[in-house]
Structure formats: structure tokens, C-alpha cells
Amino acid sequence: MTRSRGVLRRTRRRLAAAGLVVALVATGAGCGSDDDGDSADEPTAAESWADDLCTSVGAWTTTMEEARTTLSEPRELSAADLEATIDQVSSSTSTLVGDLGDLGAPDTEAGDAAQERLTALSDEMESQSAVVEEAAGSEPGNLQQLLDRVSTVTGAAAAMLSEAKAAVADLRELDGAQELQDAIEGTASCQDLRG
Numbered sequence: 167m168t169r170s171r172g173v174l175r176r177t178r179r180r181l182a183a184a185g186l187v188v189a190l191v192a193t194g195a196g197c198g199s200d201d202d203g204d205s206a207d208e209p210t211a212a213e214s215w216a217d218d219l220c221t222s223v224g225a226w227t228t229t230m231e232e233a234r235t236t237l238s239e240p241r242e243l244s245a246a247d248l249e250a251t252i253d254q255v256s257s258s259t260s261t262l263v264g265d266l267g268d269l270g271a272p273d274t275e276a277g278d279a280a281q282e283r284l285t286a287l288s289d290e291m292e293s294q295s296a297v298v299e300e301a302a303g304s305e306p307g308n309l310q311q312l313l314d315r316v317s318t319v320t321g322a323a324a325a326m327l328s329e330a331k332a333a334v335a336d337l338r339e340l341d342g343a344q345e346l347q348d349a350i351e352g353t354a355s356c357q358d359l360r361g
Contacts, residue, residue, distance in 0.1 A: 209353075210345075210349065211272070211273040211274075212272055212273065212274050212345045212346055212348070212349035213349040213352065213353055215269065215272040215273070215274075215346075215349065216272070216346065216349040216350045216353045216355075216356055217353045217354075217355050217356070218265075218269055219266075219269060219284075219334070219337075219356075220334070220350070220353060220355035220356035220358070220359055221355045222261075222262055222265035222266065222269075223262065223330050223334060223359060224355055224358055224359055225258070225261075225262075226258050226259065226261070226262040226330070227327065227330065227359065229254055229255070229258035230255065230258065230323050230326060230327050231327075232254070233251045233254055233255050233319070233323055234320060234323055234324070234327075236251050237251060237316050237319060237320045237323075238320075240312065240313050240316040240317075241309075243312065243316065245305060245306055245312065248306075248312065248315060248316065248319075249302065251319065252298055252299075252301065252302040252315075252319055253302075255295075255298050255319060255322075255323060256295055256298055256299055256302070259291050259292075259294070259295040259298070259326065260295065262291060262330075263288045263291050263292055263295070266284045266285075266287060266288045266291075267288060269284065272346055272349075274342075274343065274345045274346045274349075275342035275343070275344075275345065276340040276341065276342045276343035276345075276346050277346075279340045279341070279342075279343070280337055280340060280343070280346060283333055283336050283337060283340070284333065286333070287329060287330065287333040290325075290326070290329045291326055291329070291330075294322040294323075294325050294326045294329075295322075295326075297318060297321075297322040298318070298319050298322045298323075300318075301315045301318040301319050301322075302315075331359070334350070334356070334359060337350060338350055338351070
């Protein structure tokens with residue numbers, strides 16, 4: 167009997183030790199819940215807003231730079247090329263203005279000031295887009311008229327590019343905008359705009 171008691175005690179000890187290990191593992195797995203671990207990977211509201219802003223501005227900037235490249239050789243442009251480029255500029259600018267309006271104010275201390283700056287950017291974009299659309303209004307009758315239209319569209323595109331880059335830079339400098347500045351600095355799509 168003593169031998170069976172010894173075996174029984176060892177089995178109980180092993181079961182107790184195994185139970186303790188299981189309890190420690192279960193308790194350890196609960197520490198630092200999934201919410202804490204994944205929250206570092208989840209962007210903040212400011213980062214999401216900055217990413218949306220910079221993604222929209224980045225896509226628009228690409229279209230504008232392509233248009234400037236196309237328009238850089240005006241003597242090689244046909245009227246159809248010019249019209250297609252004007253359509254791209256107008257469409258892309260309209261999309262950007264819509265995206266900026268949809269963004270709303272970021273949920274940060276400088277949110278209202280950021281919204282005001284984006285409203286000013288949208289207004290400037292709409293103004294320059296009207297210049298582009300006016301240039302598209304009539305068929306060029308000769309080479310000089312074609313060159314004049316290219317000049318008008320190129321000037322408007324340059325003004326819009328400059329204004330968009332200035333707006334993103336201004337957002338970094340707003341009073342109370344540290345959270346927004348950090349979001350812009352830390353978001354890949356915003357860093358791409360600096361390149």
C-alpha cells in the first residue's frame with residue numbers, strides 16, 4: 167500500500183503542477199490583451215485623417231505632374247492631346263476638391279484651423295480649375311491659340327501644385343497641431359509628398 171500511496175502522491179503532485187502551469191499560461195495569455203497589442207498597429211484618428219489627405223493630394227499631384235510633362239512640349243501636342251490633358255486636370259482637381267470636402271476636420275486640437283486651411287485650398291483649386299475649363303472652351307484655330315491654351319493650363323497647374331504643397335506644409339505649422347504634425351510626419355503617404 168505504501169507504494170501505491172507514493173505513486174498516488176506523485177500523480178497528484180504532477181497533476182497539481184500541470185494545473186499550475188496551465189493556470190499560469192492562461193493567466194499570462196490574458197496579460198496585455200489583444201487590444202493593447204494591436205492598438206500599436208492601428209492608426210490614430212489623426213493618422214487616418216493625414217493618410218486620407220495625403221493619399222488624395224498625392225494622387226492629384228501625380229496627375230498634375232503628368233499633365234505638366236505632357237504640356238512641356240507644346241509644339242508636339244495635338245488639339246486632342248491638349249483636350250485630354252485638360253480633361254484629366256479638371257477631373258482630378260474635381261476629385262481632390264470632393265475628397266477635401268469629405269475629410270472634414272481632424273479630431274485634434276488644431277482640427278478647426280486645419281479644416282479652414284483645407285477649405286481655402288479647395289476654393290483655390292476650384293478657382294484654378296475654372297481657369298483650366300475656360301481654356302478648354304474653344305477649339306484652337308492656329309498654333310498660337312494652342313500655345314496660349316497650353317500656357318494657361320500650365321500656369322493653373324503650377325499654381326495648384328504650389329498651393330497644395332503649401333497647404334500640407336501649413337498644416338504642420340498650425341498652433342496646437344503637434345498631434346497633427348506627428349501624424350503627417352509619421353504617415354507614409356505624407357512622406358511621399360515631400361520627396
